[in-house]
Structures are given as structure tokens and as C-alpha cells.
Amino acid sequence: MRVRDIMSGRPIVVGERSGDVRRLMETGHVQHLPVVEDGRLVGVWIATGDGPLVMLAPDRVHQVDATSDAAGALDALIGGAEAVLVWDEGRPAGVLTRSDLRALVRAALDRGLGLRHPRAIVVRVSGPAGCGATTLLRRTLGLLDRVDAAVVQGNAAAAAEVASLAAGRGLDAPEIDRRIGLRAAIDRLADAQLILVDDSGDPDASVGDVGEDLRVLAIPAAGLAALPPARLEGAAALVATRADEVGEMETEHALRALRAGRPGLHTFAVAAARDDRGLEAWVRWLEACAFEGRG
Numbered sequence: 346m347r348v349r350d351i352m353s354g355r356p357i358v359v360g361e362r363s364g365d366v367r368r369l370m371e372t373g374h375v376q377h378l379p380v381v382e383d384g385r386l387v388g389v390w391i392a393t394g395d396g397p398l399v400m401l402a403p404d405r406v407h408q409v410d411a412t413s414d415a416a417g418a419l420d421a422l423i424g425g426a427e428a429v430l431v432w433d434e435g436r437p438a439g440v441l442t443r444s445d446l447r448a449l450v451r452a453a454l455d456r457g458l459g460l461r462h463p464r465a466i467v468v469r470v471s472g473p474a475g476c477g478a479t480t481l482l483r484r485t486l487g488l489l490d491r492v493d494a495a496v497v498q499g500n501a502a503a504a505a506e507v508a509s510l511a512a513g514r515g516l517d518a519p520e521i522d523r524r525i526g527l528r529a530a531i532d533r534l535a536d537a538q539l540i541l542v543d544d545s546g547d548p549d550a551s552v553g554d555v556g557e558d559l560r561v562l563a564i565p566a567a568g569l570a571a572l573p574p575a576r577l578e579g580a581a582a583l584v585a586t587r588a589d590e591v592g593e594m595e596t597e598h599a600l601r602a603l604r605a606g607r608p609g610l611h612t613f614a615v616a617a618a619r620d621d622r623g624l625e626a627w628v629r630w631l632e633a634c635a636f637e638g639r640g
Contacts, residue, residue, distance in 0.1 A: 352439030
């Protein structure tokens with residue numbers, strides 16, 4: 346990354362004989378005002394917290410070219426430089442200050458960058474009542490032995506099953522507002538690598554975005570042929586549950602037709618309620634999502 350990618354562009358600069366510097370700083374909403382004469386930096390005005398303006402010598406300002414590596418400019422700010430003045434073809438092109446550094450750090454923390462434990466990948470599994478999603482997730486957690494996984498139970502009908510979820514942590518989402526409840530539960534489990542959200546139930550009772558990274562649709566294998574293509578909108582994967590109730594070739598034919606209409610869709614056929622058939626591929630895909638941070 347280059348300095349030009351993170352600098353505040355079009356800086357306000359003044360000459361040595363410029364008047365009413367304070368008013369200029371207040372109008373421009375800046376706290377640092379470089380003083381430039383004949384193409385060189387001769388100082389910088391700064392607004393202090395106590396009120397008076399202070400002129401600092403140019404050695405308090407780190408100067409770089411716009412194409413320089415951004416890391417060097419940030420290191421200078423961390424090391425005590427009051428500001429970074431960015432030059433481009435002999436003209437001031439931008440400024441970096443500690444306020445910019447703080448904004449970059451906040452943005453990185455919001456995205457989970459730099460944490461020793463990566464931000465949890467949230468996979469939301471939705472499906473109609475009786476689709477078997479809760480059973481799927483309970484059996485899935487028992488096989489996720491390479492990642493720290495947790496589950497958020499948003500399916501009110503199966504809320505009592507949270508305590509029995511194997512090899513993972515579980516939380517019931519409050520029912521007052523499902524969307525807020527799901528988000529709050531996800532936040533409480535943020536130290537996990539992978540959070541599975543069971544949002545199965547009434548397909549028309551949408552709760553809106555809850556901060557998931559990936560959405561998975563769980564549909565009984567017997568209902569694949571009648572699945573409207575619109576239901577796959579935004580889905581990263583589809584799990585055909587209760588696959589032991591339908592012929593293997595029939596299920597694969599239906600999944601192939603759905604993949605043809607949505608290239609890139611991951612599909613799995615599982616019989617989690619009986620013998621864990623097909624779960625291995627599904628579990629390995631989830632682990633890959635957790636390790637890679639994406640689908």
C-alpha cells in the first residue's frame with residue numbers, strides 16, 4: 346500500500362507571511378497547517394488542545410513521496426513525528442496525522458484485522474420448519490475438531506436443544522426481536538473461529554441481516570425439484586438434508602440442475618439424522634471457510 350492510498354489529499358498550506366492562520370484552520374477543519382515556501386517545508390502550525398497555535402520546525406514533520414510505502418509514514422507517526430507531508434511532483438499532495446492513524450486502527454479493529462484470533466466467520470443456515478437444520482448443526486459440531494466452533498440457536502421450536510449440542514458452545518437468541526437477538530448472541534461468541542446460526546423455521550419470517558458472512562440454505566432432498574431459483578439468491582451453499590429418503594441419483598440430478606442455474610454454488614447431500622452420510626464434505630467446507638475467512 347502506498348502513502349497516496351491513505352493520505353488526506355488536497356492539503357491546505359500557507360506561506361511564512363500568511364495572516365489569520367487560526368481562521369483558516371477553523372474554516373478548513375484542520376489541526377495541522379504546513380508552511381511551504383519556494384517548494385520546501387519551513388514549518389507546521391498546529392492547534393493545541395489549550396487553544397494557542399504553535400509553530401513547529403520542519404524536523405517534526407516526516408516528508409515522503411506519494412508513491413512511498415505507507416508503512417514508513419505510519420512508523421514515523423508512531424515514532425513521534427507530528428505529521429507526514431506527502432509530496433507529488435514537487436507540490437504538497439497530502440497530509441497524514443495521528444488522527445488519520447487512529448482512524449486506520451479503528452477501521453482495522455472493526456474488521457478484525459491484526460487480532461491474534463481471527464474474527465469469527467458467521468454461517469447462517471436457513472430453511473423451512475422440519476428441514477432438519479438443527480440436527481444437521483448438532484451433528485456437524487461433533488465433527489468440527491479442527492476449529493473452535495459455536496452455534497446460535499435462532500429457531501424457537503428447537504431452542505431447548507442448545508444444551509445438547511455436541512462439542513461446541515450454544516446460545517439461545519432472545520425472542521423479543523430476533524434480528525437484534527441473533528446479533529447480540531453472535532457478539533457474545535465472537536472469540537470463536539466459526540459461528541453457525543440456526544435460523545430454520547418459517548421461510549417468510551425474514552429477520553434481515555444479522556452480520557453473517559455466508560448464508561446456507563437447508564432443504565429436504567425431496568423438495569429440491571420444487572425449489573424456486575429465487576430462494577437461492579445470496580446463498581453460498583445448499584445442503585440437501587434427509588438425503589436417505591430420496592434416491593441418490595434423483596438428489597444429484599436436482600442438485601446439478603440448481604448448480605447450472607447458479608455457478609459457484611456449493612451443494613451437499615447429507616443424511617445427518619441417520620448415519621452422517623455426506624457430512625464429511627460439508628464439514629471440510631466449513632473448516633475451509635473458517636481458515637480462509639471466506640466461502
